[in-house]
Amino acid sequence: MMLEEFSLTDKVALIGGLGQSWQKEMAGYLAEAGAQVALFGQDEEQMSAGVKKAQELGKEAMAIPVDVTSYRQVEKMVQTVLKKWQTIDILVNSFNLPFAKPLVETGPEEWQKAMSANSTPVFICTRAVGKYMLERKEGKVVNITSGLGERGLPNGTVYCASKGAVVQFTRALALEWAQYNVQVNAIALGWMADTVETSKKEWQDSLTRLTPLKRLGQPDDLACALVYLASDASSFVTGSTFCLTGGLMAHG
Amino acid sequence: MLEKLSLDGRVAVVTGGGGGLGTAICLSLAKAGADIVVTDFRVEDGEKTAAKVVAAGRKAVLFPADITRSDQVNDMMTKAISQWGKVDILVNCAGIVRGEVPKPFWEMSDLEWHRGIDTNLSGAFYCSRIVAKHMVDRQYGKIINIASGFGMRGRRGSFMYNIAKAGVILLTMSLALTLAQYGVRVNAIAPGLFQTLGPKEGYDALAPFIPMRRAGQPSEIGALAVYLASDASAYATGEVFSIDGGALFSGYAPINYAPSIPLNE
Numbered sequence: 043m044m045l046e047e048f049s050l051t052d053k054v055a056l057i058g059g060l061g062q063s064w065q066k067e068m069a070g071y072l073a074e075a076g077a078q079v080a081l082f083g084q085d086e087e088q089m090s091a092g093v094k095k096a097q098e099l100g101k102e103a104m105a106i107p108v109d110v111t112s113y114r115q116v117e118k119m120v121q122t123v124l125k126k127w128q129t130i131d132i133l134v135n136s137f138n139l140p141f142a143k144p145l146v147e148t149g150p151e152e153w154q155k156a157m158s159a160n161s162t163p164v165f166i167c168t169r170a171v172g173k174y175m176l177e178r179k180e181g182k183v184v185n186i187t188s189g190l191g192e193r194g195l196p197n198g199t200v201y202c203a204s205k206g207a208v209v210q211f212t213r214a215l216a217l218e219w220a221q222y223n224v225q226v227n228a229i230a231l232g233w234m235a236d237t238v239e240t241s242k243k244e245w246q247d248s249l250t251r252l253t254p255l256k257r258l259g260q261p262d263d264l265a266c267a268l269v270y271l272a273s274d275a276s277s278f279v280t281g282s283t284f285c286l287t288g289g290l291m292a293h294g
Numbered sequence: 295m296l297e298k299l300s301l302d303g304r305v306a307v308v309t310g311g312g313g314g315l316g317t318a319i320c321l322s323l324a325k326a327g328a329d330i331v332v333t334d335f336r337v338e339d340g341e342k343t344a345a346k347v348v349a350a351g352r353k354a355v356l357f358p359a360d361i362t363r364s365d366q367v368n369d370m371m372t373k374a375i376s377q378w379g380k381v382d383i384l385v386n387c388a389g390i391v392r393g394e395v396p397k398p399f400w401e402m403s404d405l406e407w408h409r410g411i412d413t414n415l416s417g418a419f420y421c422s423r424i425v426a427k428h429m430v431d432r433q434y435g436k437i438i439n440i441a442s443g444f445g446m447r448g449r450r451g452s453f454m455y456n457i458a459k460a461g462v463i464l465l466t467m468s469l470a471l472t473l474a475q476y477g478v479r480v481n482a483i484a485p486g487l488f489q490t491l492g493p494k495e496g497y498d499a500l501a502p503f504i505p506m507r508r509a510g511q512p513s514e515i516g517a518l519a520v521y522l523a524s525d526a527s528a529y530a531t532g533e534v535f536s537i538d539g540g541a542l543f544s545g546y547a548p549i550n551y552a553p554s555i556p557l558n559e
Binding site for chain 1: 295296297298299300301302322325326327466467468470471474475479486504505506507510511514515516517518520521526527528529530531532533535536537538539540542543544
């Protein structure tokens with residue numbers, strides 16, 4: 043039996059994505075829990091698959107193409123959603139651009155690129171949606187980040203910094219918005235299946251071996267945690283980072 | 295997909311099941327479909343919880359035990375395993391919040407030290423030790439340790455509690471790594487302030503120190519226990535899940551006491 047607190051009946055969820063975002067799977071789970079979903083970003087294949095999935099589950103859904111690094115475009119997108127559904131209860135920020143290079147070979151423009159893909163859209167989308175949540179004194183923001191936002195990796199300095207920014211953004215904003223009943227949390231992922239890092243068999247095998255649970259993360263793992271953090275079930279949880287890394291974070 | 299959040303057919307042992315958080319956790323696990331073995335040295339409180347579980351439509355049994363005594367814990371767990379043939383979930387919730395008498399550090403007795411450590415840390419160790427083999431044999435199990443935000447931060451005049459809870463967090467991490475290969479997952483919940491004892495008024499004075507400006511209600515912790523006890527959290531192990539209204543990261547700026555500084559007007 044599912045606890046009624048996990049239900050998202052009549053909620054409206056906005057799911058933003060860039061790069062490998064798992065928008066489709068997250069849309070499916072949120073819709074199954076009862077939410078209407080709008081997917082935004084530039085991965086049209088991912089977004090239309092998410093819309094289809096939600097509609098199959100009997101929920102309303104839409105895809106909105108938008109450049110998530112443009113405040114103006116995101117603000118316009120928010121207006122579109124509000125016009126259609128009058129409210130936004132849940133915002134999911136899932137922006138991920140892998141980057142690995144020795145620091146001394148990394149150009150300033152590459153730092154900028156990593157930050158504007160991994161960190162900046164979290165600010166822009168939360169800023170644009172959050173003001174409506176504050177007015178209503180109700181809302182859930184869930185930022186998808188990486189375990190590397192709290193750990194280091196050789197050649198991953200820039201990526202780690204860009205993901206760590208999301209973790210700290212989550213913690214600090216959670217305090218700022220706590221009194222408005224808007225909860226801000228993060229989900230930090232480990233090595234996930236079907237990503238650039240696990241695209242080669244050899245890398246996939248060594249990352250699987252490295253992970254205490256001896257498997258790579260699946261979109262389902264992420265989506266289940268999202269249902270918890272997006273629903274009333276997490277009414278006293280804010281500023282938390284839920285690490286789903288198969289045990290990697292516990293290692294010395 | 296969401297059936298992963300169900301606990302249908304599962305058996306859970308909850309220590310401290312007669313307490314405030316323990317009762318709430320028992321009830322949520324039961325509502326998600328689990329049958330419950332309540333354990334507590336407070337027989338009357340444990341019986342009340344068991345009755346609530348039964349009223350919620352699940353089976354419940356009380357096996358009293360003093361968590362600080364490994365012989366009693368072993369006996370309790372052996373009975374628990376044979377009751378319904380298995381234990382899928384262990385929630386280590388027993389502990390004393392207000393075990394510490396305010397007194398100078400240098401006057402604390404050996405007895406006070408051991409009592410605090412034994413109740414809040416040794417109990418979780420004893421229970422995990424006796425159930426782990428059973429879970430490893432079945433290649434299935436979830437252990438959930440109730441830690442505390444104070445297991446990650448210091449507090450003036452508080453020793454055994456904070457130190458034991460830090461130990462619970464490290465027990466979580468090392469046991470998770472030890473049992474990962476056997477299909478057993480171990481996670482911790484780090485609660486902040488919850489209204490577990492007495493009326494709301496007693497907690498109002500502390501509310502300004504919490505970013506959400508209120509204490510948590512025991513019922514709010516149940517869903518997190520269900521998430522961690524279920525297969526929905528299959529990829530989480532050795533992790534600490536905070537549920538504290540934002541308290542853990544407000545240390546730098548206690549809400550209502552930190553000035554709100556507009557650096558760039």
